[in-house]
Amino acid sequence: MSNITRNFILTAFLYLLIGVTLGALLTINGMREILISSAPGIFLAHSHINIFGFIFMVIFGVNYHYIPIFSNRLMYSEKWANYHLYMMIVGVIGMAIGLAILNRAGIVISAIFETAGAYLFMFNIIKTFTQKPQIDKEPLKDERYIESDKIAVKFTRVSTPYLILGTTLTVFISLMPDGYIRFRPVIYHTYFLGWIAMMVFGVGYHILPRFADNKIYSLFLIRLNLKLANIGVAGFVFSWLLGIFFGSAFLSNLRHSFGILAASALFIFVYNIWRSVFRRKI
Missing domain, CATH: 1.20.120 (Four Helix Bundle (Hemerythrin (Met), subunit A))
Structure with a gap:
């Protein structure tokens, strides 16, 4: 497993831990009232952490591992993949906070980070597919x-x-x-x-x-x-x-x-x- 995939998956499980902990707190009546009063959009933030923070990050990490194997090509740019990781970390955290307090500016800025990361992922994958296959390394074919x-x-x-x-x-x-x-x-x-x-x-x-x-x-x-x-x-x-x-x-x-x-x-x-x-x- 590459460092890129490992970092995406580790980050995903950190978000899962945060999401599950927040979800557990929201099941406690007194704590739920405190959280909602201080952060009206806390349920939206909880959903975003679980979906974008956990599910999406796992899928990104798996893609960075399997697509080069599928296509018998090297990943086009590990640097781009790392930038993608940083953008998603900033975007998910910012979006969760923005949604929790219903701050329009925070939501927009964070959405831009997440979108930029997604575009970077797309370009990296497209460039990977369009490279020449590795000649000296045959994939595991059957x-x-x-x-x-x-x-x-x-x-x-x-x-x-x-x-x-x-x-x-x-x-x-x-x-x-x-x-x-x-x-x-x-x-x-x-x-x-x-x-x-x-x-x-x-x-x-x-x-x-x-x-x-x-x-x-x-x-x-x-x-x-x-x-x-x-x-x-x-x-x-x-x-x-x-x-x-x-x-x-x-x-x-x-x-x-x-x-x-x-x-x-x-x-x-x-x-x-x-x-x-x-x-x-x-």
Whole structure:
């Protein structure tokens, strides 16, 4: 494990400790009243610490470890990755404080730090993918996984734009008086359906069959999974986003149809992984 991955994961677990401790304090009646009276947005801060501080930092760290392995390329810039870490530390702490005390300036500035870190991550990953593969170092290849790994990398690639969209929207809504209320559901779905789910699909298809020493049950289902996820998630997010922005109930309601496609992709993933892992070795 590289120092970059280790630092991201260690930082993530520190945020988890803070988030869990804060959550425990909020379950105590007297303490909850004290915290809310001194920090009205403490529940928002608690959510942000757990999601951005823990979940996102773990995913960033795992990406910095696995993407070079997936692509058989060296990480483009460890310096950029370290800058990304520092930006996320400042951004998450600042955002948690800004949300807790409902300070608009603190929220905006912290959102800019988090967004800048996300953009730096994206550029670093793109530059990594566009480098020439290592000639003197063959990846751990198995004939059973060559085709499925190619598709798994595509999931990883398409996940990154959703991270950028989510963080950019975070800055955008922080500048609007009612932005958080109006756009919060869209942003959450952008992160969880677009970035995290796509990343889970890619990493899952790469790792889980290897754990069982089996090949992927169906390459057709992986390709179908990728297509349905792309169409479903993009349609879901953008129809909802544009519907809210233009005040169009028709556009907003289109998300239900796209949501069915996105849900179908999830069921296909679960079925394909289940059949890949829990069957006789081939």
